[in-house]
Amino acid sequence: MKKKTTIYQIAEQLGLTAATVSRALNNNPKISEATRELVQKTAIKMNYEPNKVALALKSGKSYNVGVIVPRIDTNFFGSVIRGIEDTLHPEGYQVIICQTNNLQSREIETISTLLNAQVDGILMSISAPEININVFSQVLNKNVPLIFFDRKKDIEGVSTVTINDFEGGYMATDQLIQQGCKRIVHLSGNQKIEIFQERCRGYKRALLDNGLKFDKDSVIEIKSNIDEGKRVAKILLDMKDMPDGIFSSSDFAALGAIKTLKENGIKIPDDVCVTGFANEPFTKFMELSITSVDQSPVEMGNMAANVFLEQVTTKGFKIEKKVVLTPQLLVRKSSSRKNDSSQKTKI
Amino acid sequence: MKKKTTIYQIAEQLGLTAATVSRALNNNPKISEATRELVQKTAIKMNYEPNKVALALKSGKSYNVGVIVPRIDTNFFGSVIRGIEDTLHPEGYQVIICQTNNLQSREIETISTLLNAQVDGILMSISAPEININVFSQVLNKNVPLIFFDRKKDIEGVSTVTINDFEGGYMATDQLIQQGCKRIVHLSGNQKIEIFQERCRGYKRALLDNGLKFDKDSVIEIKSNIDEGKRVAKILLDMKDMPDGIFSSSDFAALGAIKTLKENGIKIPDDVCVTGFANEPFTKFMELSITSVDQSPVEMGNMAANVFLEQVTTKGFKIEKKVVLTPQLLVRKSSSRKNDSSQKTKI
DNA sequence: TTGTAAGCGTTATCAT
DNA sequence: ATGATAACGCTTACAA
Numbered sequence: 001m002k003k004k005t006t007i008y009q010i011a012e013q014l015g016l017t018a019a020t021v022s023r024a025l026n027n028n029p030k031i032s033e034a035t036r037e038l039v040q041k042t043a044i045k046m047n048y049e050p051n052k053v054a055l056a057l058k059s060g061k062s063y064n065v066g067v068i069v070p071r072i073d074t075n076f077f078g079s080v081i082r083g084i085e086d087t088l089h090p091e092g093y094q095v096i097i098c099q100t101n102n103l104q105s106r107e108i109e110t111i112s113t114l115l116n117a118q119v120d121g122i123l124m125s126i127s128a129p130e131i132n133i134n135v136f137s138q139v140l141n142k143n144v145p146l147i148f149f150d151r152k153k154d155i156e157g158v159s160t161v162t163i164n165d166f167e168g169g170y171m172a173t174d175q176l177i178q179q180g181c182k183r184i185v186h187l188s189g190n191q192k193i194e195i196f197q198e199r200c201r202g203y204k205r206a207l208l209d210n211g212l213k214f215d216k217d218s219v220i221e222i223k224s225n226i227d228e229g230k231r232v233a234k235i236l237l238d239m240k241d242m243p244d245g246i247f248s249s250s251d252f253a254a255l256g257a258i259k260t261l262k263e264n265g266i267k268i269p270d271d272v273c274v275t276g277f278a279n280e281p282f283t284k285f286m287e288l289s290i291t292s293v294d295q296s297p298v299e300m301g302n303m304a305a306n307v308f309l310e311q312v313t314t315k316g317f318k319i320e321k322k323v324v325l326t327p328q329l330l331v332r333k334s335s336s337r338k339n340d341s342s343q344k345t346k347i
Numbered sequence: 348m349k350k351k352t353t354i355y356q357i358a359e360q361l362g363l364t365a366a367t368v369s370r371a372l373n374n375n376p377k378i379s380e381a382t383r384e385l386v387q388k389t390a391i392k393m394n395y396e397p398n399k400v401a402l403a404l405k406s407g408k409s410y411n412v413g414v415i416v417p418r419i420d421t422n423f424f425g426s427v428i429r430g431i432e433d434t435l436h437p438e439g440y441q442v443i444i445c446q447t448n449n450l451q452s453r454e455i456e457t458i459s460t461l462l463n464a465q466v467d468g469i470l471m472s473i474s475a476p477e478i479n480i481n482v483f484s485q486v487l488n489k490n491v492p493l494i495f496f497d498r499k500k501d502i503e504g505v506s507t508v509t510i511n512d513f514e515g516g517y518m519a520t521d522q523l524i525q526q527g528c529k530r531i532v533h534l535s536g537n538q539k540i541e542i543f544q545e546r547c548r549g550y551k552r553a554l555l556d557n558g559l560k561f562d563k564d565s566v567i568e569i570k571s572n573i574d575e576g577k578r579v580a581k582i583l584l585d586m587k588d589m590p591d592g593i594f595s596s597s598d599f600a601a602l603g604a605i606k607t608l609k610e611n612g613i614k615i616p617d618d619v620c621v622t623g624f625a626n627e628p629f630t631k632f633m634e635l636s637i638t639s640v641d642q643s644p645v646e647m648g649n650m651a652a653n654v655f656l657e658q659v660t661t662k663g664f665k666i667e668k669k670v671v672l673t674p675q676l677l678v679r680k681s682s683s684r685k686n687d688s689s690q691k692t693k694i
Numbered sequence: 695t696t697g698t699a700a701g702c703g704t705t706a707t708c709a710t
Numbered sequence: 711a712t713g714a715t716a717a718c719g720c721t722t723a724c725a726a
Contacts, residue, residue: 026721049462050720053464099433112396113441118400405704406705
C-alpha cells in the first residue's frame with residue numbers, strides 16, 4: 001500500500017524543485033554534474049520509476065501500439081504478433097492485443113477504443129472485407145500510423161506488409177503440374193478477400209502458363225476448416241472426371257480433404273496430390289506430411305513493426321510503404337510422387 | 348491532423364464550463380436534464396471521445412492489464428490469452444502482451460514496465476522457476492492484483508489458476524496401465540517446475556495404486572521438443588527391457604518418440620503405448636492420433652480474468668483465490684489397443 | 695544552473 | 711444547477 005515515488009518526493013528530499021529533478025533524470029545538458037548524479041542516485045535509492053501515464057498525457061505519446069487480429073489463438077496470428085512484439089519491445093513500445101472474432105462491429109469499436117487509449121499506431125489484419133473505409137479516416141486524421149498486414153485494403157496513406165499471394169498460388173499449382181497433375185481444383189477462401197483472389201490468380205496463371213485450361217468451376221469457395229475440406233472431398237469423389245490435384249488456400253481444408261480421400265481408398269500423392277497454404281505446424285508433423293506455402297509470419301510481424309517505427313520517426317512526412325514478402329513452397333509428401341525431379345525445398 | 352475534441356471545446360461551444368460538461372457526460376445527478384441532453388448531443392456532433400490517458404492519470408486506473416507469458420506463438424498460451432481477452436474486453440479492459448522468451452531477466456524487467464504503465468493487474472505464467480520472490484512484492488505493495496496461471500509459485504496474496512496436473516498425470520498413466528502396459532517410462536519437463544513435479548507425482552501414484560513399482564530411473568527429464576523425444580526413443584530402443592508405455596509431459600516429445608520408434612519397426616500402440624500432454628492441435632490430426640491431456644487453456648484464461656475482476660471489485664480486502672481446473676484425458680489411437688474397454692473419452 | 699508556472703484532459707471539492 | 715480551482719505526474723518555456 002506504499003505510495004509511488006514521484007519526482008516531487010525526490011525534490012523535497014533534496015531541497016530541490018521538481019523541474020530540476022526532471023532535468024537531471026533526463027540528462028538535460030543544462031544541469032550541474034553534481035546535482036545530476038545526486039538526483040539519479042537518490043532516485044534509485046527511493047525506487048523511483050517514471051509514471052508512463054503522466055508522460056503519455058504530457059507528450060501525447062503513449063508508447064503503446066494496438067494490434068488488431070481476428071483471433072490470436074491461431075499459429076499464424078500468434079506468430080505475427082510474436083514478430084511484432086519482438087521488434088517493438090526493444091524500442092520501448094508495448095503491444096495491446098485486440099481480437100475481432102471476424103466481426104466487423106468489433107473491428108470498428110476496437111479502433112475507437114485504441115484511439116481513445118492514445119495508441120501511437122495501429123497494426124491490423126482486416127477481418128471484414130466489407131468494412132467501410134471511413135473507419136480508417138479517423139485514424140489517419142489523427143496522424144496515427146496505420147499498417148495493414150496480410151489482409152489489407154488499398155487505402156491512401158496506409159502502409160501494408162503482405163506476402164506475394166499470387167506467387168504462392170503460382171508456385172503451389174506449378175509444382176502440382178510438374179508432378180503430372182492435369183485436373184487441379186482450387187479450394188479458395190472468401191473471394192472478396194484480396195489474399196484469396198491473389199492465390200486464385202496465381203493458380204490460374206500457372207495453369208495457363210503450362211498449357212492447361214482454366215475452368216471457373218474448378219475453383220470452389222469454402223470456409224477454411226477441416227469439415228469443409230471433408231465435405232468438398234466427397235463432392236470430388238463423385239465427379240465423373242475426378243481431379244488429380246488439389247490446391248487448397250487453407251491447410252485445414254487440405255487436411256480434411258486428405259482424410260476423406262484416404263478413407264475412400266484414394267492414394268495420396270499417387271492418385272491425387274494435395275497442397276495447402278500457411279504452413280501450419282501440423283502439416284509437417286503428419287506421417288503423410290502436407291505440402292504447404294509458408295508465409296513467414298514472424299518476419300511479417302517484424303516488418304510491420306519496422307514500418308511503424310519508420311513512420312513515427314519520420315516526422316512531418318507521411319510515408320506510405322508497401323512491403324511484399326516472398327512466400328516459400330515447402331514440398332512434402334502429399335505432393336511428392338516417386339518420379340520427382342521438381343522439388344524446390346523439402347522440410 | 349485535426350485536433351482531438353476535448354471537453355473544453357464542447358464547453359466553449361456551449362458557453363458552459365468544462366466541469367459542467369464533464370458532469371453531463373457522466374450522468375451526474377445534479378445537472379439539469381436540458382443541459383445534459385444538450386451536452387451529450389453536442390459531444391456526439393463534435394466526435395468527442397474521452398481521453399483514456401487523462402482518465403488514467405486522474406483516477407490511477409488505466410483499464411489495462413498486463414499478461415506475461417514465455418511466448419505467445421504456442422497454442423497453449425495463445426489460447427489462454429484468447430480466454431483472458433474474451434472476458435476482459437467486455438469489461439472495458441485492454442490486454443497488454445509481454446513475452447519473456449523464458450528469460451528471467453525479461454520477466455523482471457517486464458514487471459516493472461507494466462507497473463510504470465500503471466496496469467490495473469498482472470496475469471502471468473512464470474517462466475523461470477528460480478525467480479526471486481521479491482520481484483513480486485513490488486507488485487503486491489502497490490496493491491496491483493497479481494494472478495498466476497498454469498506455472499505458478501505459492502506466494503501469499505497471489506491468486507492462482509491451474510489445472511490439477513497430478514490428476515492429469517494419474518489419469519494418463521492409469522489409462523496406459525489399463526491397456527496392459529507394465530513398464531511405463533515418464534518423459535518429464537524441468538523437475539524444478541511445479542507442473543512437472545505434479546504430473547510426475549500422478550504418474551508415480553498411478554503406478555503404485557496398480558501394484559506396479561516406481562523406478563526413479565524411469566523418469567527421464569528432457570526439454571519439451573520433438574528432437575528430445577527422438578533422442579530419448581533411441582535410448583529406449585537400446586534398453587534390455589524395452590518399455591511398453593510412454594507418458595510424456597509434452598506432446599512434442601511424444602511425437603518425436605513415436606516417429607523414431609516407428610522408424611525402428613516398433614508398432615504403436617501394440618508394442619508401445621504413448622500419451623502426451625497439452626492436447627496440441629496436431630495430436631488429433633495425425634493419422635496415428637496421439638492420446639493427450641487437455642488443459643482447457645481458454646477456460647483457464649477466462650478464470651484468470653474472472654479472478655482478476657473479483658480482485659479489483661473487492662475494495663479494501665485482499666482475497667487470495669486458488670482455482671484448480673480438472674484436466675481431461677483424450678484417449679486416441681496411440682494408446683488404444685484392440686481390446687480396449689477403459690476408454691473414457693474419444694475425440 | 696536552477697526555480698516558477700503553465701499545461702496535457704479529466705474529475706472532485708469547494709463555492710456560488 | 712453551475713462555476714472556479716486544484717490535482718493526477720511530468721515536461722518545458724520563461725525567468726531569475
